Amino acid sequence: MKIGVLALQGAVSEHLAQLQQCGVTGRPVKTPADLAGLDGLVLPGGESTTIRKLLVRENLLAPLQELVKQGFPIFGTCAGLVLLAQPESLNGIKGTMIRNGFGRQRESFEADINVAGWSKPFHGVFIRAPYFETVGDAAKPLATLPDGRIVAAVQGNILVTAFHPELTADHRFHQYFIDQLVKTAS
Numbered sequence: 001m002k003i004g005v006l007a008l009q010g011a012v013s014e015h016l017a018q019l020q021q022c023g024v025t026g027r028p029v030k031t032p033a034d035l036a037g038l039d040g041l042v043l044p045g046g047e048s049t050t051i052r053k054l055l056v057r058e059n060l061l062a063p064l065q066e067l068v069k070q071g072f073p074i075f076g077t078c079a080g081l082v083l084l085a086q087p088e089s090l091n092g093i094k095g096t097m098i099r100n101g102f103g104r105q106r107e108s109f110e111a112d113i114n115v116a117g118w119s120k121p122f123h124g125v126f127i128r129a130p131y132f133e134t135v136g137d138a139a140k141p142l143a144t145l146p147d148g149r150i151v152a153a154v155q156g157n158i159l160v161t162a163f164h165p166e167l168t169a170d171h172r173f174h175q176y177f178i179d180q181l182v183k184t185a186s
């Protein structure tokens with residue numbers, strides 16, 4: 001199994017390390033040719049407007065839009081969630097998404113969050129994070145803050161978290177992506 005990590009900006013090596021923890025070799029993706037032979041793709045955090053510009057410049061936006069249409073497994077964290085939720089970007093998950101949704105005072109914070117079906121909470125690291133107010137009928141919220149903001153969700157083969165699992169030692173989200181999305185798709 002090969003999983004790519006979009007390597008235009010953001011915490012690329014941390015995602016590669018998490019995949020390694022799951023026993024999977026990751027490959028940095030910088031060009032359309034790097035997508036060949038992959039079974040799944042991770043979109044790291046960073047700044048979604050910058051990543052989008054780089055995707056256009058590197059001729060990666062159209063190939064990624066095509067992969068989304070084909071139901072290819074993609075896991076987006078933070079800015080990756082933003083790109084997957086924007087209809088004009090990757091259009092991979094429907095919902096009302098609020099960018100930088102926690103405002104200035106809570107630009108960055110950490111919170112233990114409960115994930116549907118998991119016995120132990122997951123430590124969420126939020127950095128200028130987005131959230132979903134609501135998700136579409138085809139999407140399923142996986143984690144919701146006590147105030148109702150949706151911070152992890154899945155729609156078909158698209159998994160998104162508003163927080164950064166790659167910045168913790170806990171690789172359960174990467175494992176979930178591999179077991180529930182990548183393995184069932186390939």
Ligand SMILES: NC(=O)CC[C@H](N)C(=O)O
Pocket residue numbers: 044045046047048049077078079080082099100127128129130
């Ligand atoms: N840590 C992050 O990925 C921040 C995301 C950023 N605020 C955006 O909207 O793109």
